[in-house]
Amino acid sequence: MGAATVSPGKQLWAIKAWRYAFPAAVVSRLGDFVFDVTVMLWIVTDLARGESWAPGAASGVLIAAALPVLLVGPIAGVYADRVDRQRLLIRSNTVQAVAIGSLLLIPLLGDRTSRAVDLAWIFAAIVVTNGAGQFFNQARNTMIASTIPDELRTSAYSRQGSANSLIAIAGPPLAAPLYFAVGAEAALAVNALSFLVSSFLLSRFEWDSAPARAAAEQTFWASLRHGARAVAGNRLMAAVTFALTVVTFATGMINVLEVFFVTDVLHRRAELVGVLLMFFAIGTLCGTLTAPRLERRLGAPVIFASSFVLVGVGILAYSRTTSFPVAVAIFFLLAMPLGAANTVFMPMVMRSVPSELLGRTTVVLTVFPKVASLTSMAVTGWLVSTVMKDIDIDVAGTHLGPVDTVFVVSGLLMVATGVMVWRPLSASSPDSSDSTPAPQTEPDTAAGPGATAALQAAEEVVARRRTRTAS
Incomplete structure (x- = not known):
């Protein structure tokens, strides 16, 4: 079989970083979606039920999610270029897991905390989670650029975007019944666990995550x-x-x-x-x-x-x-x-x-x-x-x-x-065919000869493109 016939999907799955990072992203996104639906239902149907200020409380969720993008985003962009990106990914997920997990205390404390305290706690957890997410997103972009060759990146984003779309289609019919059936605790636990699973998967492979010395x-x-x-x-x-x-x-x-x-x-x-x-x-x-x-x-x-x-x-x-x-x-x-x-x-x-x-x-x-x-x-x-x-x-x-x-x-x-x-x-x-692919991890020989062959085939395709460009 010629090198040119190796599909982008097979080439992607031959890269160890993709085999772990893709499911990590899917699990994390699914947890986020369940949480987004749950926290809004939790506020509207329970914490602020029947209150005139309920719409304001719901708006507070959106504001708490947006503020970190404006306030933390620029800081995250700078630090993502200055520190080890793999550690940043794992630590960001850990912070998110702790912030979301802390909300499990609200149902346990019950009437010992006021509604105002409960809402402030939820808003703070959302701010912390989305703030950590800014660091995570910037580090993840660098991980993709460092581990996925240029000619495969669009296929990688296509598969990730497709998974996100499927979650958006199937999520609402699943998240709302989950909340009404078992309460907010289960959804919060699912989201916190998703960040821990993501951290575990992202720690299972190594890549050149160190920043440039000048930066x-x-x-x-x-x-x-x-x-x-x-x-x-x-x-x-x-x-x-x-x-x-x-x-x-x-x-x-x-x-x-x-x-x-x-x-x-x-x-x-x-x-x-x-x-x-x-x-x-x-x-x-x-x-x-x-x-x-x-x-x-x-x-x-x-x-x-x-x-x-x-x-x-x-x-x-x-x-x-x-x-x-x-x-x-x-x-x-x-x-x-x-x-x-x-x-x-x-x-x-x-x-x-x-x-x-x-x-x-x-x-x-x-x-x-x-x-x-x-x-x-x-x-x-x-x-x-x-x-x-x-x-x-x-x-x-x-x-x-x-x-x-x-x-x-x-x-x-x-x-x-x-x-x-x-x-x-x-x-x-x-032109993508003229660009030099980013460095990638070594072929994972433990995955079998098929994975190594697929990576070699991908490298041959790139080499041929360079030869045609040079000529």
Whole structure:
């Protein structure tokens, strides 16, 4: 069998780091999803049940989850480039397990603590968990860049994204019944245990996780300035950051009003939003699965930029429909290019950023979009409730109210963003076939001759590509 016939999946599973890191990520993500559903149900149906301040308590969960991205994210990006990343992964998971596990004391203490103390405890645990998650995410990006060859990274992100989509599809029907059947304790224990399992799996393999000497010797502020200069001087990073920030602002507008679109524009029951989200997750899964093949044909920059144009057009069409089945079909279709873009963008970024700067540079991909998302949700809610509440326009036979007007603006923003970043991305992104693969761990001969042969086959493919490029 020729080297070129070895599938990306077999090549990935031949890498020891992937065999442990992939299930670790799946277990951790499943635990997170169960926890996210559980903590919201716990607050709404128990701790704040029947209270006028219940919506505020539910909002507190979202704020507690968002704050670490803004406050801890930049710090995590710097330290991920300055310390041993494998230790950082394991320690971050341990901190998360302890923070979530501490919440098991709330049911045990019962009435000995007030509701205010219980809520403050939950919010603090969420802040600590998400703060540790910032360190984990930055270290994990470096692990992927160090252990997965460039030509396999999109396939790796495709498989990880597919697993996340399946969890998003199957999670709600499982998490809510689990809470009502056995209470919050079981879900909290599942999430805490998932972090411990992840730590165990991530400790089962070794990789070159030590930081570059120059980065380790820099002071914190010097390291932060170095990363800022690297981002400012990188056209691809500037284009990607701009695109993600604007698109996140646009999607934030939709997220705030999705329920109102279903009730006020489609004139259907609010609970049918769940059907829309389920088909959106299925569409995302389809886009994620097709991303590696599309990247080989079109290239990551084209997929990334064109996806925003396609999604924007889809939202414009969605804003004009009054049929729920048509809305479901459009939601499914517009999720596909979004899933493909989510899969290819991080491998594309890794090709343009030196590995020793990965933490400091990629942190902007979370901080700026998070600011945009929070701003968008706050501004949109205020505008629709005040300035735009009386909008009732008929233009060329098309009626526009406050909610669908916001959707039209969101779609136009996405289309404009895709058009604006298309050329900068295409001009600044290196071809994946020309990039040098990141260092990887030694073949795991204990896994059998098939694993070693697959890795050797992958190396032969890379060598042939280099030869063709050089000629």
